[in-house]
Amino acid sequence: MIELLKLSKQYHAGGVTIDALRPTSLVIPQGAFLTVMGPSGSGKSTLLNLFGLLVHPTTGAYKLNGKEVSSLSDDETSHVRNQTIGMVFQSFNLLSHLTCLENVCLPMQYARDRHATMKARGRALLDQLGLQGRYDSKPTQLSGGQCQRVAIARALANEPPVILADEPTGNLDEQTGLEVMQIFSDLHRAGKTIILVTHNPSYETYATHRITIHDGNVTFKNEKSPSHPA
Amino acid sequence: MSILELFKTVYASLTRHIIRALLATLGIVLGIAAVVAMLAISEGGKRGIIDQIKAQGINNIILKSVKPETSSDPKMDKRRISSYGITQKDYHHISTTFSHIEQIVPIQAFDTGVYSGQNRTDIFVLSTERTLFEIINCTLADSRSKPFPGENNGIFLPSCYLGVEAARKLFGHRDPLNQDVGIGRYSFRVIGLLEGDGQGRIGGSHNINNVIYIPLSMANTIWGRSRSVAYDYLYIRVKEVEHVSELVARLKSYLSVTHVNVDYELQVPYELMRAAEKTQRIFTLVMTSIAAISLLVGGIGIMNIMLANIFERTREIGIRRALGATRRDILLQFLAESIVLTFFGGALGIGVGILTAYGAEALAKWNGDLTIHAIITPESLFVSLAVSVITGLTFGTYPAWKAARLDPLIALRHE
Ligand SMILES: Nc1ncnc2c1ncn2[C@@H]1O[C@H](COP(=O)(O)OP(=O)(O)O)[C@@H](O)[C@H]1O
Ligand SMILES: [Mg+2]
Numbered sequence: 001m002i003e004l005l006k007l008s009k010q011y012h013a014g015g016v017t018i019d020a021l022r023p024t025s026l027v028i029p030q031g032a033f034l035t036v037m038g039p040s041g042s043g044k045s046t047l048l049n050l051f052g053l054l055v056h057p058t059t060g061a062y063k064l065n066g067k068e069v070s071s072l073s074d075d076e077t078s079h080v081r082n083q084t085i086g087m088v089f090q091s092f093n094l095l096s097h098l099t100c101l102e103n104v105c106l107p108m109q110y111a112r113d114r115h116a117t118m119k120a121r122g123r124a125l126l127d128q129l130g131l132q133g134r135y136d137s138k139p140t141q142l143s144g145g146q147c148q149r150v151a152i153a154r155a156l157a158n159e160p161p162v163i164l165a166d167e168p169t170g171n172l173d174e175q176t177g178l179e180v181m182q183i184f185s186d187l188h189r190a191g192k193t194i195i196l197v198t199h200n201p202s203y204e205t206y207a208t209h210r211i212t213i214h215d216g217n218v219t220f221k222n223e224k225s226p227s228h229p230a
Numbered sequence: 231m232s233i234l235e236l237f238k239t240v241y242a243s244l245t246r247h248i249i250r251a252l253l254a255t256l257g258i259v260l261g262i263a264a265v266v267a268m269l270a271i272s273e274g275g276k277r278g279i280i281d282q283i284k285a286q287g288i289n290n291i292i293l294k295s296v297k298p299e300t301s302s303d304p305k306m307d308k309r310r311i312s313s314y315g316i317t318q319k320d321y322h323h324i325s326t327t328f329s330h331i332e333q334i335v336p337i338q339a340f341d342t343g344v345y346s347g348q349n350r351t352d353i354f355v356l357s358t359e360r361t362l363f364e365i366i367n368c369t370l371a372d373s374r375s376k377p378f379p380g381e382n383n384g385i386f387l388p389s390c391y392l393g394v395e396a397a398r399k400l401f402g403h404r405d406p407l408n409q410d411v412g413i414g415r416y417s418f419r420v421i422g423l424l425e426g427d428g429q430g431r432i433g434g435s436h437n438i439n440n441v442i443y444i445p446l447s448m449a450n451t452i453w454g455r456s457r458s459v460a461y462d463y464l465y466i467r468v469k470e471v472e473h474v475s476e477l478v479a480r481l482k483s484y485l486s487v488t489h490v491n492v493d494y495e496l497q498v499p500y501e502l503m504r505a506a507e508k509t510q511r512i513f514t515l516v517m518t519s520i521a522a523i524s525l526l527v528g529g530i531g532i533m534n535i536m537l538a539n540i541f542e543r544t545r546e547i548g549i550r551r552a553l554g555a556t557r558r559d560i561l562l563q564f565l566a567e568s569i570v571l572t573f574f575g576g577a578l579g580i581g582v583g584i585l586t587a588y589g590a591e592a593l594a595k596w597n598g599d600l601t602i603h604a605i606i607t608p609e610s611l612f613v614s615l616a617v618s619v620i621t622g623l624t625f626g627t628y629p630a631w632k633a634a635r636l637d638p639l640i641a642l643r644h645e
Contacts (some may be wrong), residue, residue, distance in 0.1 A: 054552060054639040075556050082554020093549045093642070095245045109235045110554040206401070 002028040002051065002162070002193070007070075018045040019216040021058060026218070028066075028195070028209065033188040035204050036197045038213035044197045045166055047213065048050050051195060052087055052164050053077045065161070068166040082110050086155030088165040094139040100126060101135040102151045127154040129183065132150035132160040152183055159212060162193045169200065171202035181206060231559055240566045242376075243543075244370025252536035255527025255575030258621060262576045262614050265521040266583025269610040271590060272513055274603030281505045285429035286499035289332075289471050290365060291478060293464040294433050298493040314493040315459040320485075324464070328480060330473040335362045337463040338449055342414040344442060346400050349589035353396045354412055354436045357449030365467045366438055368393075368426035374407055375422030379445040391422040393439035393575055411442060416452060418444060433463050434497055445448075474500045503534065507603070525617065529625035536568050536629035547633055550640030568626025569619055580611055 006023040020043045028034055036044050049055045050062065053069060062070040067079055081087075086107075094103050104122040111119075123135060129149040139147050148168060155163055165184065169177030177200070185206050188194050196203070204210050210221035231239070286292070295315025316336070322378035324332045340355040345564055360378040363369075371394050378391055379601070390411060397406040397420075410417045430438040468474050476497050547560055594602035595600050 049639055052552070054642065065296055078551070078554050078556040080557075081552060093545075093552070094547060095546055102242070106550065107237075107553045109231045110550075110556070112232060115232070115234060152591050158554075172580075184345060 001030050001063075001065060002195075003063040004050075005063070006059045007062055008172040009043075009050060009055060010058045011057040021050065021057075021213075022216040024218045025060075025160075026220075028193065030193055031188070031191055032209050033184075033194045034196070034209040034211065035207040036195065036211055036213065037199070037201065037204070042213040043216040044213055046216075048164050048166050048195065048197055051162075052080055052085055057106075065109050066070075069165070078110075082107055082162075083158055084160050084162060086158075086163045088148070088155050088163065088168045090167040090170040090204070092139070092144075092151045092171075094147055094150055094154075096139050099136045099138060100142070100153075102129060103150055104154045104157055106154060111158050121157065122153075125156055131151050143176075144172050144178060148172065148176075149178050149183065152171045152180075152187075161191075162195070163187060165194070165196045167197050167199065169198065169203075173201070197221060231562070232464075235560060236566050237570070239563055241568050243567060244570060249397040250484055250535070251571060253419060254531060255528070255578065257451070257524065257531040257572050258572050258575030258618055259579040260530075261521060261528045262525055262579025262581035263586060265517075265617065266580050266606070266610060266614050267586040267590070267604075268521070269605045269613075270584070270587035270604040271602060272510065273451070273607060273610070274519065274591070274605040275513075276506075277512050277605060278603050280503060280510075282429050282431075283499045283503045284439050284505060285427045285501075286431065286434065286497070286505055287365065287367065287467070287475065287499045289468050290466060290499055291466040291474065291481065292433060292497040292499075293324075293466065293481065294495045294497060295462050296461045296493055296495045298339060298491045303582050313458050314491075316461040319489065321461060321464060323484070323591050324466070324481070328477060330477055331466055332465040332469045332471050332588060333361050333365055333465075335359050335365060335465045335610055336446065337362065338446065338457070338459070338467060339433075339436075339462040339493040340413070340453065344396075344400075344413060346409065347557060351396075353399060353440055353442060354432075355444065356432060356436070356443045357444045357446045362443075362465060363424060363426075366426055366430055366432070367426045368430075370537055371423040371425035372407060376467050378422060378443070379419060379448065387423045388416055388418045388444070388452070388531050390418040390445075391424050391443040392420050392425060393437070393441045394425045394441070395437060395439035396442055397423055397438070406549075413442065414453075415445070416444070436512075442585050456506055471500060474498065521617075525621050528572075529621045532568050532572060532622060533625040533629060535571075536564065538631070539608030540629050540633045544636065544641045544644035547636050551636075551638035552642055557634040560636075561630045564630035564633045565623070565626050569622035570623030572618045573615065576615050576621075579618070583614070 004024055004026050006025055007021065008019070008023040009021040011018040011020055023048075037048060038044050043086060046055065050057055057070050060070070061068055062074060063081065069077070072080065095106070099124045101119065104125055105118045106120065108118040111162070124133065127137060129152060131146060131149055134142065134146065139150065142150065163184070168184075169180050172180060181203055184194050184196060190205070209217050239394055247561065270516070293316055321334070323338055325331065335358055338357040340357070342355055343350045344352065344353040344355060345424070360380060375391070379389060392400070392406055400411060401409060406420045406423065409420050411420060424439070424443065426438045428437070429441060431442065432438055468477055468479070478496065478501070481496060550560065584606055587606065591602050591604045
């Protein structure tokens with residue numbers, strides 16, 4: 001379960017203060033599929049990076065599974081990122097000099113897993129995502145859709161309960177985008193909490209909860225939107 | 231991340247740009263090569279020179295007669311110049327009045343040719359007393375050797391001892407004992423064989439194994455009248471090495487009064503050794519400085535390449551942090567990269583250094599110079615590797631620290 005309490009983020013750039021996220025309170029239950037929509041520069045990535053502990057909030061509290069995580073030390077934050085959160089990016093963010101399998105194994109390396117278990121699990125994940133036989137391929141030898149599937153396998157490596165995806169289909173054609181959305185839908189059905197930033201309104205059909213952001217203001221789309229304390 | 235994973239990561243990163251990695255370590259390679267080559271050559275030189283000096287005996291003082299420069303002064307009488315050097319009076323005075331002397335032995339040298347068949351050999355003829363063999367640490371090479379004749383030997387049969395090398399030159403594989411050797415117009419019976427440290431030199435010039443030793447008394451009887459020098463050398467063995475300098479000082483003051491025309495030379499292996507050791511220390515100091523400078527330059531090269539490397543791989547750092555790498559993980563990764571770089575640079579440098587050292591030796595030999603000798607000690611290799619690793623550690627720390635301090639999100643967004 002994810003709880004935000006009056007969480008906000010301001011940026012100060014060149015004497016100007018930008019409210020990337022105005023104070024927002026919301027609760028996302030475990031197993032929810034939340035889509036985040038909004039125009040460019042509205043604060044979607046900022047919200048996602050707050051969820052992913054890649055930025056510190058300016059004000060407010062962030063509870064992950066009941067634990068306050070916005071004031072953890074750098075090491076503890078790294079540990080939460082490693083164990084609880086899986087991140088998927090628009091530009092895949094694979095390391096080009098490593099093989100697919102090595103990329104998938106990265107989070108397990110930082111979890112200090114045993115070498116053999118790591119490789120076995122990495123292969124199993126790649127198989128699960130339809131990448132049998134591509135273990136030793138470099139990302140440059142793969143298509144965009146395949147790259148994104150490697151990235152999703154990597155996000156799943158340490159079996160995190162939460163998957164964050166920032167426009168994961170933004171670099172893909174429509175057909176491939178749908179395939180990737182199907183993967184997220186399957187993961188949701190398997191019990192993962194999915195938070196997905198997208199520009200495509202049709203993807204909202206996969207969601208259990210939907211929000212939109214305008215100029216850092218979060219609005220809830222319908223009745224099925226996350227409850228928020230008054 | 232485990233050590234294994236760490237090294238796999240480092241391997242994957244470094245093998246991306248092999249040429250760049252090689253160039254980055256060039257400074258280290260050359261620095262370590264210089265260290266290894268110089269250590270090898272200086273070690274060889276040290277052992278060579280110091281062994282040679284030690285072979286003279288560090289307890290010994292050698293007083294040598296030297297023909298004084300012929301003076302252009304017409305008043306200088308020819309007869310006075312024809313007789314020079316250490317006199318019997320000197321020998322007597324030194325042996326009776328100076329303390330700390332364990333043994334003192336006079337030596338006469340003869341430039342009489344020694345022939346093997348028709349060919350003149352380079353064998354040298356010396357007359358001396360039995361105690362010399364102890365002073366220059368020679369032992370009997372043949373147990374059948376008869377005692378070296380002393381002062382009051384009744385029988386007068388010209389007899390001699392042979393150094394093993396002289397024996398080989400004169401008799402090859404034949405038994406030299408009881409054979410005769412012709413020296414000048416006289417024939418000497420070989421009654422003993424001597425062997426000593428092959429580096430030992432009488433008066434610093436004649437290999438002790440390549441000499442015919444004849445008893446002093448016999449030589450005096452045969453050639454005594456025709457000589458212009460009473461003794462060519464006086465070998466003095468001092469009881470304790472601490473007294474060498476003191477005795478040298480007293481000898482100098484005695485000789486400066488009695489031999490104003492300086493027809494002598496003092497050879498003091500102990501002082502030569504001290505001087506050689508001092509030279510060695512200065513050499514080592516200079517080499518260490520040169521090595522330090524090359525390693526500093528090499529280290530800065532490593533730091534430079536690592537900073538560029540880290541800038542180029544900012545996004546990778548962001549990705550790794552997003553996946554859960556701690557600052558320590560990042561720090562270790564980049565530190566390991568610079569250490570692996572310098573370690574292999576060092577290993578390469580050791581290879582180049584060894585080749586250089588042996589190459590220098592071979593080149594010198596080819597040119598007929600036998601003084602350059604390379605000795606590679608295991609310690610020098612260990613020290614070189616340790617130095618390379620320490621260089622990597624020293625100059626890799628700042629870039630690695632910078633990498634670890636990067637903000638994860640800013641790094642992730644880096645283009
Ligand atoms: N590091 C930053 N420094 C200053 N301003 C930033 C920074 N990151 C984001 N912003 C600003 O915050 C706002 C929201 O950005 P972002 O969350 O990336 O929008 P979106 O992902 O919806 O396009 C934008 O106005 C952007 O310029
Ligand atoms: Mg964005």
